[in-house]
Amino acid sequence: MSARLDGPRKVTGQADYALDRTFPGMLYGYIVLSTIAHGEITAMDVTAAKSAPGVVSVYSPFDPLELHPFKSQLMGDLWLPLHDRDVIFYGQPIGLVVAETFEQARDAAGLIEVSYQEKPALTSMEDGLATAEDAPESRGSAPSIEVLADGVESIADALAQSSVVVAETYRTATQNHAAMEPHSAVAKWDGGELSLYSGNQASYLQATEMAGVLGIEPSAVHAVNPYVGGAFGGKAGTSAPGMLAAAAARALDRPVKCALTREQVFTATANRPATVQKIALGADRDGTLIAVRHDSWSATSMSRSFVEPTSHGTSREWYATQNLSISQKMVPLHIPPGTFMRAPGEASGSFALESAVDELAIALDMDPIELRRRNSSLAPPGVDLQWSSKHLDECYEIGAQRFGWANRSPRGHVDGDWLVGMGTATAMFPGLRFPATVEIVLNADGTADVSTGGADPGTGLLTVLATIGAESLDIDPERVTPHLGDSQFAPGGMSGGSTATASTGTAIMLAATELLDELVALAAEPGAPFEGEVVTYAEGLLHGNHGTMPFGELLRAIGRESLSAKGSSAPGEEMTKHSFSSFGAQFCEVRVHRLTREVRVSRMLGVFDGGRIINPTQARSQLSGGMIWGVSAALHEGLETEPSGRPANADFASYLLPVNADIPEIDVQFVEYPDTLHNAVGARGVGEIGAVGMAAAVANAVCNATGIRVRSIPIMIEDLL
Numbered sequence: 001m002s003a004r005l006d007g008p009r010k011v012t013g014q015a016d017y018a019l020d021r022t023f024p025g026m027l028y029g030y031i032v033l034s035t036i037a038h039g040e041i042t043a044m045d046v047t048a049a050k051s052a053p054g055v056v057s058v059y060s061p062f063d064p065l066e067l068h069p070f071k072s073q074l075m076g077d078l079w080l081p082l083h084d085r086d087v088i089f090y091g092q093p094i095g096l097v098v099a100e101t102f103e104q105a106r107d108a109a110g111l112i113e114v115s116y117q118e119k120p121a122l123t124s125m126e127d128g129l130a131t132a133e134d135a136p137e138s139r140g141s142a143p144s145i146e147v148l149a150d151g152v153e154s155i156a157d158a159l160a161q162s163s164v165v166v167a168e169t170y171r172t173a174t175q176n177h178a179a180m181e182p183h184s185a186v187a188k189w190d191g192g193e194l195s196l197y198s199g200n201q202a203s204y205l206q207a208t209e210m211a212g213v214l215g216i217e218p219s220a221v222h223a224v225n226p227y228v229g230g231a232f233g234g235k236a237g238t239s240a241p242g243m244l245a246a247a248a249a250r251a252l253d254r255p256v257k258c259a260l261t262r263e264q265v266f267t268a269t270a271n272r273p274a275t276v277q278k279i280a281l282g283a284d285r286d287g288t289l290i291a292v293r294h295d296s297w298s299a300t301s302m303s304r305s306f307v308e309p310t311s312h313g314t315s316r317e318w319y320a321t322q323n324l325s326i327s328q329k330m331v332p333l334h335i336p337p338g339t340f341m342r343a344p345g346e347a348s349g350s351f352a353l354e355s356a357v358d359e360l361a362i363a364l365d366m367d368p369i370e371l372r373r374r375n376s377s378l379a380p381p382g383v384d385l386q387w388s389s390k391h392l393d394e395c396y397e398i399g400a401q402r403f404g405w406a407n408r409s410p411r412g413h414v415d416g417d418w419l420v421g422m423g424t425a426t427a428m429f430p431g432l433r434f435p436a437t438v439e440i441v442l443n444a445d446g447t448a449d450v451s452t453g454g455a456d457p458g459t460g461l462l463t464v465l466a467t468i469g470a471e472s473l474d475i476d477p478e479r480v481t482p483h484l485g486d487s488q489f490a491p492g493g494m495s496g497g498s499t500a501t502a503s504t505g506t507a508i509m510l511a512a513t514e515l516l517d518e519l520v521a522l523a524a525e526p527g528a529p530f531e532g533e534v535v536t537y538a539e540g541l542l543h544g545n546h547g548t549m550p551f552g553e554l555l556r557a558i559g560r561e562s563l564s565a566k567g568s569s570a571p572g573e574e575m576t577k578h579s580f581s582s583f584g585a586q587f588c589e590v591r592v593h594r595l596t597r598e599v600r601v602s603r604m605l606g607v608f609d610g611g612r613i614i615n616p617t618q619a620r621s622q623l624s625g626g627m628i629w630g631v632s633a634a635l636h637e638g639l640e641t642e643p644s645g646r647p648a649n650a651d652f653a654s655y656l657l658p659v660n661a662d663i664p665e666i667d668v669q670f671v672e673y674p675d676t677l678h679n680a681v682g683a684r685g686v687g688e689i690g691a692v693g694m695a696a697a698v699a700n701a702v703c704n705a706t707g708i709r710v711r712s713i714p715i716m717i718e719d720l721l
């Protein structure tokens, strides 16, 4: 099976996204945002808004909706919109207007007069650095680590003992998810039960969060979301539209639809925080790394709810070294909160680390691939558990050959008006799993259903369910119907952390094993077609002593409409035996115009070791999407904050994203070594690793082409003048 099952529905407009849901009597909510970055709301005059045409109700911190404090397993303490008068960032939700139409709600919102007692706001990372605090061990943060060789007193000593040292500071910009589908929700109550249609990455998790903030039982929340228009960390938690729509619908006893506008998405959701990273690499003349020091500062909101863990909380640094020091600090600012974004930590962290490695290669006059090979690790530094399966060298061999790396000159080359350069970088992303449960049903008509309460935010999980389901049941994929995006299904894996295939895939295999065992036993029971025989199962058929029978026919013969079983998987003993990571080699060629200094990416290649690849078409799509994300980080994306705290480019005209003309053909290759030490399926996950390393590969290529090292992304034309 290569085609994406939900593809035709998505491209023909038949997929029901949250906002496509419409119910009789439905009202529309419009969220009001703060227009200062720091202060207290002293009054909100909603008189005019309340009497505007079509307005049903107006909510504010002076007249809030009923929401209860709740600590989410994944997201920590949930922020409750409209529950405090303190404003801690520009664009913070402070009100909700509910009206008969969207336009009426929006117009009335413009009539609300907000009075503030404004306080000084700290909005710039550079200004904030002086206020840095140690990052607590909370969501997204990475604890400090120090590993020193015997006899070495400190990381500074180890660096001092190194023949060659590169010590530089790198910066990455704030990014916003800017998902195609803005955060939105439609809420409908039926008695004490809520149906919520809102994009998420795990419907069971959303149901739990909504139940928590609404003060009802999780079983009373039905979270429905078969289609999600982009998430990648940005919809891991329930957003303000979800909470406000649900609470307003309850208060008004009518369905409520609520969506953010494109501009609102940039502040009323959450961002990938900006970072400042200091890296020091010390090496011998032959390139052997002696010391790696990586100190990171992540912007964070004043709620201190998320830190971009650039110092690799999960996979540590990537190279074999005797001496390693990692620290993570946060810089609290009056800016919107941060959250997970595709390869959180690794994407921004790899820009700094892999740029520094390129700088070290230049300082050593050594090929950058050779330098990386010499320092390849068997295990994370200071950890006794070796990588379960690592084929990074092979990724580089294949990549170097396909990309024509041998033709690269240390100073690039010139082609007419264009300076051409090549760059490379390593990509790593930890191999993780989350608990997942899947239910499989065999039907008397010879079909099967595979269902889980996870979500498919565009990653292709729906197709993976069918593929692994068919494989586990040994039947044609066309006979398997996958279902997800509904909290009434078995609590499925989270679509995040590149875990869904490994987590749900393992659960599918366990469910299928149990189901087929039961089927075989039923076939041989007294009165059943294979009574008393030794029965086996293969290719959808039960095999007895005298013949075969399709499973559907057997179910009919024993008077069963269906037979079902659940399978659950969770990370377990394997975590005590090995370290797990996916690996990749990123390559990029850029052309920099000698006069205008514009940078064009002309070729891209990524070779990845992600364990077994279940669906090459979809895996390639995930990886090329990630690689584009890397180019975007390197050359396009950056949310700029004015001193007032107002985002300066909160729209698609000025928040630059690469378009087709910016991206060349992308070559994605796999080395395929199933990692059955990690899970039974052998797949380790390829969702996020495409976004790792590519920004550094671009910057390294720009340096190769121009001789100019840019240590801050996005790279601007003015950096290359």
Ligand code: MOS
Residues within 6 Å of the ligand: 201, 231, 232, 233, 234, 236, 340, 341, 342, 343, 344, 495, 496, 497, 498, 687, 688
């Ligand atoms: Mo992941 S940060 O949910 O792509």
